[in-house]
Amino acid sequence: MNAHVSTATMTVLVPRSALRLVGWRVADAFSTRAGVALAATLVASAALAQLQALPGQPSVPELLVKWTPLLAQGFLFNVLISVVAMTIGTAAGVLLGLARISRHAPARGVSWVVVQFFRNAPWLVLLFFVMYLVPFEFHVRGVTLPFPDWIKASLGLALPVMANMAEIVRGAVQSIPTGQWEAARSLAFSRRQTLWMIILPQCIKRMLPPWMNWYAILTMATTLASIVGVAEMMTLTGRITAAESRTDLLIPIYAYVLLWFFAYCYPIARWTRQLEARYAER
Amino acid sequence: MDDLAAWFQWLHKAAGIRLTVFYDAYDRTRFVKGLFTTLELSAYCLILSVALGAVVAWLQGSRVAFVRRAVSGYVQLFRNTPPLVQLYFFYFALGPALPKVDGQPLLGSFGWAVVSLTLLETAFAAEIFRAGIESVPRAMIEAAESLGYSRWKAYQRVVLPLALRVTMPAMTNNMVNLVKTTTLAYAIAVPELVYMSAQIWSEQVNVPEMMVLLLVTYVAIVGIINQVMQWLEARLRIPGFGQ
DSSP, rough: OOOOOOHHHHHSSSOOOHHHHHIIIIIIHHTTTTHHHHHHHHHHHHHHHHHHTTTTSHHHHHHHHHEEEOOOOOHHHHHHHHHHHHHHHHHHHHHHHHTTTTTTTTHHHHHHHHHHHHHHSSSHHHHHHHHHSSOSEEEEEEEEOOOOOOHHHHHHHHHHOOOOOOOOHHHHHHHHHHHHHHHHHHOOOOOHHHIIIHHHHHHHHHHHHHHHHHHHHHHHHGGGGGGGTOOOHHHHHHHHHHHHHOOOGGHHHHHHHHHHHOOOOHHHHHHHHHHHHHHHHH | HHHHHHHHHHHHHHHHHOGGGGGGHHHHHHHHHHHHHHHHHHHHHHHHHHHHHHHHHHHHHHHSSSHHHHHHHHHHHHHSSSSHHHHHHHIIIHHHHSSBBBBOOSSSSHHHHHHHHHHHHHHHHHHHHHHHHHSSOHHHHHHHTTTTOOHHHIIIIIIOOOHHHHHHHHHHHHHHHHHGGGGGGGGGGGGGGHHHHHHHHHOOOOOOHHHHHHHHHHHHHHHHHHHHHHHHHHHHHOOTTTT
């Protein structure tokens, strides 16, 4: 999946003045253009389809309205998968990130390999990996625990999030000046105390924008679950187009699905940029 | 080569690990073909998206407000919607709507994958280029102008070379993402690496082995890209500029 970390990278590359410019004014001016463009495509294609529709058939807008509850259900499923995957990925990623900065050399080495591997493997392949190789139920002391497809998909999507989260944690910890560590030490804080009570609380602010960026990427990646048979929004869209078998429905319905995701992800992206710009000014 | 094949055959007999790709000529051909399709798809999209990205980045600085808005809308649209849905939109919705040429569709699945992924990557490349150009200090341009450079020459000889170096880490990142994103083409049956591997594992019933091989192959491709780009970055480095 498209795991783009460019916003995070750019913070490093771009001088503050440029960042402020990109983050605030430009974003503000162009805020809803893309959404408007997408909605316009939807309306135009629906109107065009309307002209071509045979008499007696329901119009395309009617069909879209008819299927909206089902599509919304599918979208909620996408959101559910993204939340579960983000939770698992964040928790595992923080631990992995702390292992990356551990004083224990083997822990550093192993965590480096894990991070490199899961950052560089394609999301779809990781998803296949988990779907095929994790059993669909577990037997623990005679109790059968079901392990449904969507949980497995969340697990598969959590892996790349974990690896990238680890890098975010490492980067944030390293961005705290060494003086803080030294000051804490001179006040007799242990390494663990320093990390949890002094360093990590300051890191949260630095980690928030890239973390949100990854959440948006992950949400878009949840559509991959349709390839491995989870009944989320994309799968339902395929079923709807098959059931209706109307060629004039195709462009409007796919534009409609794009609009749903855009309406969810774009505000997150904008908010991320605003936070980045605000933190960069200090 | 024969030794390698013999060793993998022995591995199958001794440990039950069936990596048919290494000793079965038919499977090997399929796997290699898939690998080349992946590389081909990545190469097309990379070249097109770098060229288009430069154009889009330039249009983002246009003096005409409408152009700026349209371009920005395009970039935001492609960055904030799922790439898989974009691909489906092009292949399943736009594809059938286009007129046919001699009874054949205008573009096949490979063609649509190139179009869709190129549009996606262009949106990312454009943002990277713009950030790179903006990162060149104004003083540099002023210095060049005071030395008698024309605007275009200053852009060509001073701004672009510096911007290129600044954008390199981000471009590497983008290339890696591009290679990873080509796996989506599996969904529209482009015979790339994942698609070919899926065919092999459903015939040979060696899912775990093929999965591991697939992951290792992708991680290797990405590793090579990273190494080459790091080498290039070091070669192009200007003392005193950057870190």
